Amino acid sequence: MKSFTKVKSIVTPFDQVNVDTDQIVPKQFLKLIQKSGFGKYLFYNWRYDSNEQPISDFVLNDSKYQNSKIFVTRDNFGCGSSREHAVWALQDFGFSVIIAPSFSDIFYSNCFKNGLLPIQLDSKIVDSIMNSSSEIEVDLESQTITTEFQTISFEIDPHKKKVLLEGLDDISLTLEYENKITDFEKKSNVPSVL
């Protein structure tokens, strides 16, 4: 996984609560067997009309936000299906940071596995960030967001921070504990299913 550094860009304001992963990547695109190339399907049913033409007032079709790397949204983002395709699509589209007052549990965890940084902030602060029209900078190392007017700090679990900063591979880390897993198996008596 690529290591996470600082990100500076304007924000894409996505002013909706309870955005579910069925909207982030509709099911018709879940049939692919690779991880890449999902950006073109991001919010597909909201981005395109039935003739596959871009819907002009949908925020991701606004050229203003073309190079935005920071997605700002409302409560309970990423609820519903566990599909990791949602994270792959947001990333492939160009986002590296998602800011919201709250995330659904599985989506939140999926972000870290792919180097996408989810930041949870008080909804009033999210409001102010959503309305900022100039660039903001997100610095994971110092856990701060710097806008034109203020510097905001955010919380993140230290282990998750380390994994992102160093771009670590979760599985290699776990394999360092292989002996412990083997020990556990020796004393556990769960019957197999083969």
Added chain:
Amino acid sequence: MSKTLSEKIWDSHIVVEKENGPSLLYIDRHLIHEVTSPQAFEGIRMNKRKVRRPDLTIATMDHNVPTNDRSLPIIDQASSIQIKTLEKNCQDFGINLFDINSPYQGIVHVIGPQLGITLPGTTIVCGDSHTSTQGAFGALAFGIGTSEVEHVLVTQALWLEKLKPFEIRVEGKRKNPFAVTAKDIILSIIKKIGTAGGTGTVIEYTGEGITDLSMEQRMTICNMTIEAGARAGLIAPDEKTFDYLRGRKYTPENFEELVSVWKKDLHTDPNAKFEKSFTLKIDDIVPQVSWGTNPGMTCDVTDTVPDPKEFAKGDLAQQKSAEKALQYMDLKAGIPITEIQIDRVFIGSCTNARLEDLIAASRVVKGKKVSEKVSAMVVPGSQMVKEQAEKIGLDKIFKDANFEWRESGCSMCLGMNPDILSPGERCASTSNRNFEGRQGVGGRTHLVSPVMAAAAAIAGRFVDVREMDLN
């Protein structure tokens, strides 16, 4: 120290514990399906790794599979590739697969319990959010993403943040258990606590309203726990749990020994502390119908479509989302639910396609005909359910009423196979998600119980199933 049931299961599975960080938990059962596993196997191959415990892993194909004649080839190329990819992965890594021709094929959360793979006190994961279904057996069962699927395949363990225990007590007994079902109980709970009400928690369901339910009904409750935002839901095992599991295909040989341990251990201690609690009185519950685009947007069948302003109770973001929902659903505030006409009926999904669900729906349907304006289908949750249903003649009852009777799979719950709604079509569905486009782009989903769906099929609109004549 007093502990809740989920804390006991958690503690007994810790492989590595860190202060203030996630713990490495051992996973007893890993179920996989065709949609969320290909990239995980790809990662394993790329890194030249192995599957650690193929003997604790079970695979089936459910999301993509056609539900019509199984002897025909799969026309959709992408689906066919995904299905073949799962076959190859299972073969290469020695994983037991119930493929499209297997009598054990079915929706992954339906076959786990039916095969006795789901056991009390175990940890169970699957790359699918509705894994929570299996918590009905007193297991800690939850959905994971594809990266975690890969992690579990390689290590048989998972790093997890502790989930907060949340008690939902359901008090009282249902006066009309035929019409007021487990689906109505869980929809009422979600309506009250909201779709994010359970975020960061594992819900334990307690009280007479829960112990009174059959295992299949308990599964409906735990299934939709994820729709309240909780990662997992569980119910302490009792005699009903053990009776259900006795003599199944993979029920362990030392089952009775295990039962005596489970009886001793698997309950929440009297003084254990939940971090959150909520009580629902069952006497007030009537059949539910969803009107919006998330499962929290639900009301009584006797109600009218709510006004977004009143629904949001001053929360502007919620109000906006309710307004958008009404627009998408093409509904106006103030219309009685029973005046909403429907085009399609889907009885299926991991929420409500087990044998009891089909028996109940068949009682509403028997001797009647589906409304001429409606096309209706029944998709059993597994081939085992289908076979049992056919043995007692349910297929005939449904077919005589002009329902289609299909092979098992996820089908129109999410429409990855050919079973989808056309734009603008309105469906009474026994599934779990009424998200925009879930059953087909532009399709409109109303979540209901199997008996309510059956009643709507006959009437061509929603009706209060308490008022139907039954056979």
